[in-house]
Amino acid sequence: xxxVAQSPRYKIIEKRQSVAFWCNPISGHATLYWYQQILGQxxxxxxxxxxxxxxxxxxxxxxxxxxERLKGVDSTLxxxxxxxxxxxxxxxxxxxxxDADTQYFGPGTRLTxx
Amino acid sequence: GQNIDQPTEMTATEGAIVQINCTYQxxxxxxxFWYQQHAGEAPTFLxxxxxxxxxxxxxxxxxxxxxxxxxxxxxxxxxMKDSASYLCAVMDSNYQLIWGAGTKLIIxx
Numbered sequence: 001x002x003x004v005a006q007s008p009r010y011k012i013i014e015k016r017q018s019v020a021f022w023c024n025p026i027s028g029h030a031t032l033y034w035y036q037q038i039l040g041q042x043x044x045x046x047x048x049x050x051x052x053x054x055x056x057x058x059x060x061x062x063x064x065x066x067x068e069r070l071k072g073v074d075s076t077l078x079x080x081x082x083x084x085x086x087x088x089x090x091x092x093x094x095x096x097x098x099d100a101d102t103q104y105f106g107p108g109t110r111l112t113x114x
Numbered sequence: 115g116q117n118i119d120q121p122t123e124m125t126a127t128e129g130a131i132v133q134i135n136c137t138y139q140x141x142x143x144x145x146x147f148w149y150q151q152h153a154g155e156a157p158t159f160l161x162x163x164x165x166x167x168x169x170x171x172x173x174x175x176x177x178x179x180x181x182x183x184x185x186x187x188x189x190x191x192x193x194m195k196d197s198a199s200y201l202c203a204v205m206d207s208n209y210q211l212i213w214g215a216g217t218k219l220i221i222x223x
Contacts (some may be wrong), residue, residue, distance in 0.1 A: 042118070042201055042213030043157070056210065091156060098143050099209040100164070102173075105156035 004025065004106030006092050012112045018080035022110045023092030025073070029104075030097030031055075034067055034077050037108070039087045049075060050097065079111075087113045118214035120202050125220045126192055129201045134187045134200050134217045139172045142207020148176055150202040151216065159207055160187070189219075197221045 005024040013019050025032050030051050035043035046057040046065065052072040064083070069075040079086055089108040095101035095114070117139045126132040138146070145164040149157035163169055163178035163185060175188040187200055199216040206212055 028131075040215065041216050042203070043211075044213070045210065048210075056208075100205055102147070102162060103211065104159065107156050107217050110154075 004092055004094050004104055006090075006106035006109055008109055009107060010110050010112075012114065013082055014114050015084055016081040018078065019082055019111065020076055020078045021090050021092075021111075022069075023075045023077070023106060025092070025094030026104055028096070029094035030072075031095045031101070032069055032075050033093040033095075033103060034075070035093065037091055039088075043091055046077070051074050082113045083113075084099040087111055115205065116204075116212045118202055118204060118212055119171065120200075120214045120217045121216045122215070123220065125222060126189075127220055128192055128194060130192050130221050131190050133190065134189070134191060134202075134219065136185045136187070136202035136214060138183050138185070138202070138204045138212070138214075140204045140206045140212050143180060144205040144209055145179055146185050147203045147211065148185075149203065151201055152182070152198045159214050160200075167169065184222075192221050194221050194223070 034046045034048045037043045046060045047057040047067045049069040052069050067077045091108045092106045093103040095103045121138045136176045148160040151157040161176040168177045173190045199218045201216045202214040203211045
């Protein structure tokens with residue numbers, strides 16, 4: 001069974017530029033999560049989708065971050081404009097869809113904002 | 115507020131046993147997860163505890179005491195490949211994962 005796929009793996013941009021990340025969850029997984037992980041910290045949930053609906057986006061900086069999961073499968077996370085403090089690893093995870101399901105993570109995208 | 119505490123870093127010797135502790139204060143409890151994260155890689159699932167007691171899975175065991183808000187991950191017969199960060203995460207009453215900052219485990223020969 002294929003795992004969670006993410007691209008790109010690495011991205012370097014200058015501040016005020018825009019960037020987009022893509023995630024393809026495990027086949028059949030209804031729930032998709034985007035996390036931000038700053039070096040030395042645990043993951044911070046940005047947004048959670050159940051199929052193509054948003055369950056929780058309370059920690060998403062909506063003035064600059066946006067995410068969508070139009071067909072309930074793939075998802076994209078966008079940052080526009082990027083700030084220096086956005087430098088982090090962006091992790092996508094998926095789970096089957098039950099409340100206490102285990103989350104399975106993709107390899108992440110390491111973003112460096114200069 | 116919600117809080118997960120675990121040691122920042124631990125060092126152990128190859129072949130030995132190490133116990134990584136995690137204490138938590140959360141709004142509700144729907145289970146505790148341990149993940150392993152090698153440097154530059156994604157977290158991978160290790161264990162899930164929702165009832166008190168010890169769950170054993172090969173060289174790794176995880177213990178939970180809900181009344182004490184406490185868990186530990188026990189790693190036996192340590193190998194060099196066990197050098198990684200170990201993340202404790204608690205699922206709260208809204209089924210959201212609250213993450214600790216992770217414990218960096220360094221294994222020495």
